[in-house]
Amino acid sequence: MMDPDLPLSATHEVRDRCLCLHLQRAARxxxxxxxxxxxxxxxxxxxxxxxxxxxxxxxxxxxxxxxLLGMDRTxxxxxxxxxxxxxxxxxxxxxxDARARRLVLTAAGLARLKAALPAWRATHDAVDATLDxxxxxxxxxxxxxxx
Amino acid sequence: MMDPDLPLSATHEVRDRCLCLHLQRAARxxxxxxxxxxxxxxxxxxxxxxxxxxxxxxxxxxxxxxxLLGMDRTxxxxxxxxxxxxxxxxxxxxxxDARARRLVLTAAGLARLKAALPAWRATHDAVDATLDxxxxxxxxxxxxxxx
DNA sequence: ATGCATTAGGTTGATGTCAACGTTATTTGC
DNA sequence: GCAAATAACGTTGACATCAACCTAATGCAT
Numbered sequence: 186m187m188d189p190d191l192p193l194s195a196t197h198e199v200r201d202r203c204l205c206l207h208l209q210r211a212a213r214x215x216x217x218x219x220x221x222x223x224x225x226x227x228x229x230x231x232x233x234x235x236x237x238x239x240x241x242x243x244x245x246x247x248x249x250x251x252x253l254l255g256m257d258r259t260x261x262x263x264x265x266x267x268x269x270x271x272x273x274x275x276x277x278x279x280x281x282d283a284r285a286r287r288l289v290l291t292a293a294g295l296a297r298l299k300a301a302l303p304a305w306r307a308t309h310d311a312v313d314a315t316l317d318x319x320x321x322x323x324x325x326x327x328x329x330x331x332x
Numbered sequence: 333m334m335d336p337d338l339p340l341s342a343t344h345e346v347r348d349r350c351l352c353l354h355l356q357r358a359a360r361x362x363x364x365x366x367x368x369x370x371x372x373x374x375x376x377x378x379x380x381x382x383x384x385x386x387x388x389x390x391x392x393x394x395x396x397x398x399x400l401l402g403m404d405r406t407x408x409x410x411x412x413x414x415x416x417x418x419x420x421x422x423x424x425x426x427x428x429d430a431r432a433r434r435l436v437l438t439a440a441g442l443a444r445l446k447a448a449l450p451a452w453r454a455t456h457d458a459v460d461a462t463l464d465x466x467x468x469x470x471x472x473x474x475x476x477x478x479x
Numbered sequence: 480a481t482g483c484a485t486t487a488g489g490t491t492g493a494t495g496t497c498a499a500c501g502t503t504a505t506t507t508g509c
Numbered sequence: 510g511c512a513a514a515t516a517a518c519g520t521t522g523a524c525a526t527c528a529a530c531c532t533a534a535t536g537c538a539t
Contacts, residue, residue, distance in 0.1 A: 187389060191446050196387045199380075199452070200400065204459055205366045206381045207472050210402030212359035217497080219352045224498095231525075233346075234353045240343045242334060248487060253347065255357030260526050262489065267524065284487040284534045299338050305346070312351055315477050325351070327474070330462050331358045364527080371528095378495070395517060407496050409519065414494065431504045431517040 204331070215312070222308040226301035233305060235264060236273060236290065236298050244287040246279065273297055362459070369455040373448035380452060382411060383420060383437065383445050391434040393426065420444055 187193060199206065219230035228236070231254075238253055239245065247261050254261065265288070268274040273294030279285035290298070334340060346353065366377035375383070385400055386392065394408050401408065412435070415421040420441030426432035437445070 187387070188442055188446070191387055191442060191449070193388065195449060196384050199384045202472075203381065203452075203456060204472070205362050205377050205456070206401075207476075208355070208359045208362055209378065209381070210400075211476075212355045213402045213496080215352050215355055220497085229497095229524080230352050231356065234350065234356070237343050237346045240334070240338055241340065246487075253357075254353070255360045256525085257527050258488075259490085259528085263527095264525065279487095282487075282535075286488080295335055295338060299335070302338070302342060305350075309350060309352070316474055325349075325354050327463055329354075329358075331362055331459065360526080367527085376494080376527095393517075403495085404497050405518075406498085406520085410497095411495065426517095429505075429517080433518080 208331070218312070219305070219308055222304045223301055226297060226304060228297060228301055231264065232268060233298070233301055235261075236268070236294055239274065239288050239290045240295070240298065244277070244289040246285045246287060248285075250288075268294070365459070366452070366455055369451045370448055373444060373451060375444060375448055378411065379415060380445070380448055382408075383415070383441055386421065386435050386437045387442070387445065391424070391436040393432045393434060395432070397435075415441070 216230050219233070223230060223233055234254060235250070238250055247258060247265075250261055251258055256264075265274060265276070269276065271293075272291055274288055275291055276286040276288050279287050363377050366380070370377060370380055381401060382397070385397055394405060394412075397408055398405055403411075412421060412423070416423065418440075419438055421435055422438055423433040423435050426434050
């Protein structure tokens with residue numbers, strides 16, 4: 186039945202060792218956990234991270250967020266649409282560069298963020314506590330090397 | 333300008349410490365890297381993992397893959413559609429349970445997998461080599477604790 | 480100054496992702 | 510045996526994700 190060129194051992198190798206698979210799986214599960222925590226506040230984990238990144242003296246441009254969030258520029262454009270529609274974010278033309286737009290938290294967006302912060306912190310502390318080997322900092326370091 | 337209830341320090345706390353953000357970001361970047369490696373073979377990283385999981389003596393049911401891939405059951409249903417349409421996977425009714433269906437690699441799917449395996453291995457080895465602190469095994473352990 | 484590469488961003492199409500809800504089949508409790 | 514609970518799966522709707530392709534503005538080099 187099994188193709189000798191693709192033995193079960195290859196399947197098990199991917200299952201047990203593939204960092205891409207392990208990372209995707211852990212990311213999905215952790216995302217669901219944060220999504221559940223943030224749901225009462227009407228935010229997903231990605232929306233929380235994005236909104237929080239806008240809390241600066243000067244609103245960032247889309248391109249500024251790419252290295253921070255690690256997502257494609259066009260993904261960001263799409264992710265902003267529901268937030269703008271819900272009035273949590275608005276974009277203003279950049280004063281110095283007509284190509285760019287600055288992203289700004291609205292009062293509603295700021296209120297949403299402030300309300301959600303304790304939930305994020307509680308879940309985050311709980312996750313941190315489950316990490317022993319190397320501690321959370323070791324994991325963050327390892328993730329930084331991968332990214 | 334900045335709301336005193338949501339100071340910059342909170343924003344920096346999320347940016348620097350949020351494991352959810354760090355995990356999502358690393359997962360996106362690594363996914364793009366594997367996607368690029370697998371693109372000549374017409375597969376994404378997720379499709380590769382999924383197809384590889386079907387390489388068993390007896391095709392698994394959808395529910396069997398949920399813990400392995402860590403994704404929602406309905407996500408799996410959706411992910412299978414393009415693969416079935418392209419003739420890489422087909423589903424057959426389970427002999428013992430009329431509710432379930434078994435997922436089976438087609439000959440084309442198997443060929444695709446075999447062809448893609450060296451690319452996966454090369455990229456995977458390269459990623460492994462970039463991890464020093466704790467080594468790849470330490471990271472996998474940490475990810476398992478999170479998931 | 481002007482031409483051209485670069486940069487910021489948008490749009491489209493395909494796929495990935497999940498919650499909420501519904502259907503059908505199995506199992507379990509009595 | 511049969512009713513209720515459970516389990517396996519599908520569909521829908523909303524959002525996330527990226528590659529490929531496009532427009533417009535900036536900047537630099539001559």
